[in-house]
Amino acid sequence: MSDAAPLDRTERPPTRLRVSGMDCASCAAKVETAVRRLPGIEEIQVSVATETLTVRHGPGTSAGSIAATVRGLGYGAEDPDAVPVAGGLDAPWWRAPKSLLAFACGAALVLAYAVGHAAPATERWAFLAAMAVGLVPIGRRAVSAARHGTPFSIETLMTVAAIGATAIGATEEAATVVFLFLVGEVLEGVAAGRARASIRGLTGLVPDTALRESGGATERVPAASLRVGATVLVRPGDRVPADGTVVEGESAVDEAPVTGESVPRRKAPGDAVFAGTVNGDGALRVRVTAAARDNTIARVVRLVEEAQEAKAPTERLIDRFSKVYTPAVVAVAAWVAVLPPLLLGAPWDEWVYKGLAILLIGCPCALVISTPAAIAAGLSAAARRGLLIKGGAVLERLATVTTVAFDKTGTLTEGKPVVTDVVTFGRPERDVLSLAGALESGSSHPLARAVLAKAAEAGAPVPPAFGTRALGGKGMAGKVGGLDLFLGSPREAAARAAFTEEQAAQVSALNDLGKTVAALVVNGALAGLLAMREEPRADAKAGIDRLAVEGIGAVMLTGDNALRAKAVAGALGIEARAELLPEDKQRVVRELQAGGAVVAKVGDGINDAPALAVADVGIAMGGGTDVALETADAAVLHGRVADVARMIELSRRTLANIQANIAIALGLKAVFLVTTVLGVTGLWPAILADTGATVLVTANALRLLSVRLG
Structure with a gap:
């Protein structure tokens, strides 16, 4: 580090905006591409999970110009500190701009049908007007996206298809397709919002106020104002306002909101309690050990939101594929529309219509969202069970683990x-x-x-x-x-x-x-x-047995003497490697990897950090040192050995979900591509195929939020 450049204390703070309306990775890509084209842009980070845009830029670019660029793409752009972002505080879905536009387009379409029925001579113009209600905003977004570096956006494909359908006389169908497209966008937004709220909802577990003791009396203060070392009174039935240690009193505390444990745990002086858990039958005096921004729930929310931006290998592959896929679809649609009439003398109207339908079938939304939707849901489902996984790449890698190397003290034992x-x-x-x-x-x-x-x-x-x-x-x-x-x-x-x-x-x-x-x-x-x-630990044997059922081996690595290590390992039915220094643990992990094993290392101490870093997946146990938590790829926040097996099981389910999503997205497109070329289906089924596939893959991903892991 001695050669590193000195820190520039005058560095401009980044511009940070809340970007509303982003529903998937393709939305984030459009925003990033557009903003990157502005002068003086140094670094960009777009987060769909947190709906934020962070930009480091030179003095030649203002925050206003960045916001204007984002709004030009059809998204909202506001100061994040001026807009409430906690779950439940946002406007309801039906008041979102996309929803209002869909309602307006739907009303115009119904009116067009009524006018056409009453005055058939005006039917074409009525449907043109109804289509314009939805298509004009879509077209604006298409032009803006093309101007800012994304010519093959979903809005562009939709606009070309609708205008082309009108040109060949399918005006009623074009208007209906525009409406269905807008409905699909609304459904995508609702699904994305639900996935986003699933993790933000954790913040609502922490009470707004707390009873702080001061000078022999108690006063009600905002929970966010509590400082480390303060003492709070938690009455029976109250939620614990902060992470802390019990200093007086005994009570059963329901930790289900945080840990998922259905049985309340008895707490006595010296025991730790978590923010958001519910006190049972006795009053507790609790000394605060973490400020609001650092409590268990806040830390989980922050790290999971960051983790959702770390792309999994499958997601990166899909991103690369989609960049080639969409232009290829446009080319195929053009060939279908032009070649049969030119080479075979086929009717122009029929084949142009088929080409336009293929444009809609080829919309990449379902494919692009198939992986990140499942990853986000999997990470959120894990977090709600006290399993912190730092990114999609780690989530995918967990599914391939064949051997788990456990530390002894504080991991397999108390x-x-x-x-x-x-x-x-x-x-x-x-x-x-x-x-x-x-x-x-x-x-x-x-x-x-x-x-x-x-x-x-x-x-x-x-x-x-x-x-x-x-x-x-x-x-x-x-x-x-x-x-x-x-x-x-x-x-x-x-x-x-x-x-x-x-x-x-x-x-x-x-x-x-x-x-x-x-x-x-x-x-x-x-x-x-x-x-x-x-x-x-009480659950250690069950946790080891659960890994064995999944076909995963286990070994214990410890610095303790061989006799004690053998005794513990024997009770659990696993192999023990004893009297190991930190570098020895790292060496053993490398030996296991050289033998073909994919190794997850589980530990809670500083001496585990080298092995955690070299393992295919490093997992820190709850209550571990900060070094272990920072070095690890994942963390079992509540110290249950069985949670390691649960984490791997959730990873495997997420991977299966991703594979199913990709099959749904590509399978539906393949079916409708064939039926369109054969003349069996047209524009309506084409847009339904895209919208339906998007909704199906999102709904399939959201199933992970309620998965039962035993």
Whole structure:
């Protein structure tokens, strides 16, 4: 980075506009092509998902000229900060300009039929007037698009077809085709709006206000104004206003709006809560850990909208194909209209009519939208389940994964030890837990927390201890009720109390299972053994099994010692590679790839970052470090192992949806191309084929929003 040019602090801020009316990738391409032709344009980013245009340009081009160019193409262009963009705040679909134009054209068409019936001599002129209501705005957009670098737009094909149909006397049909085209545009807009709103709707989960504590009192403030460190009161039935940590109170919290989990989760002090979740039966005091713009929901919305602009390989292929396809369709239509009459003496009217129908059949909208519609729906469906996928390319690549390499600590396990065995010698189990808990009381060490959690689970009281002291990596010593206590490693305990052969054998057996053993000595005699180990997450085995059903292998990569790694992996039925440094994990991933595997690496720590970066797909687990989240291609925000399988399943369903969409788009066009040349179908079925295919592929893509992943 030492050779990088210094940052220009005087760089002009980019012009940002909200562009309304963009329904698909071809709309974005028209806008980009037009704006790029303006002088001084340096960089352009057009987002259909967010309906925004961001342009970096020199002083020779004004924001006004950019907006005027966009409006000339038939789209709205406004200051994004002056127009509400959250889901539900936009004008209803029936008040959109395209809808109003379709209504006007439809009314004019009905009136033309009525006039033609009442006065047959005026029928042609009535239908010409009805057609003009819709065609004049379409023609303007066609001329503007051609002037700004897109001569083969859908509007151009529509205009040529309608004027040509009128020239050969098919005026009534031409007027009807224009109306059907406008109806198709309305349906495309409604479908695109629904897909867009599906992810924006998440923002509506966060309440507008919050009860912030200040000076011993509570005050209602805008949720967006909450700062990190503030404490808020969340009453039963309220939505949590921000990401935070519970500092007081216990309650069941319904996380279904964010995580999709149907069963509420019990929250206690120290537990994390997410903005937008619903508090259940108890009041909670929550310390805010993320500002409104950085909470879980805002982050998901922002990253998914960005991800929707990262084109998948199939989408890029379709874009390239469509640039050749549309001019080719125009050429074929011209040949059909001209060659049979010139070479075979066929009737001009008949073959010109067929050529015009082929123009309409060849409209590329359905084909162009087939992939991005499915990608956008797939990304949105994933986000609503806490699965963050950074772009269409990643979504497609997930479908090809054959091996998943998991980290252990914090990924396959909860990342904290639990007491698995309590072995007693001459004392009840509750007594052993009470005395061990007394020595560990107040300690924040993970093993101490495990002992205290086990004592609480068993209902064992924890009495006060006196004179407790840590013995430099050996253990803890102290007194409880006149008893001298030591809790530490078996080796140190053996120096204070003689172990029998049976007791030593029990220690060895527990160690062989990959467990850490702490020995409790009371007044110079061994009173008990507490075995601890990281246990797999509750859903880890089910998640691994689900991958196996999909034909995907799993392996565990960990820096932990081989004994503990083998114990966890054995419980899950997978292979373990242990005692690995970060570079070793990266090397193992490369070895798997060299053997022909497509590898997804799942981890949550800084030491996973190198392997995440080199894997075919890197997946960060929820609660992971920022480094892991930034390095990864995807993230399981809620830490469920089964979500990795769900993510891959959704990817495969999305890929199947894309393939079905392409088949629908091209299949319908092929059928109507043949029937048109044979004289079976004409202009009406031609435009219905295009509009119908567009609506079908969009509706098929939207099915992904409600897909059930189990």
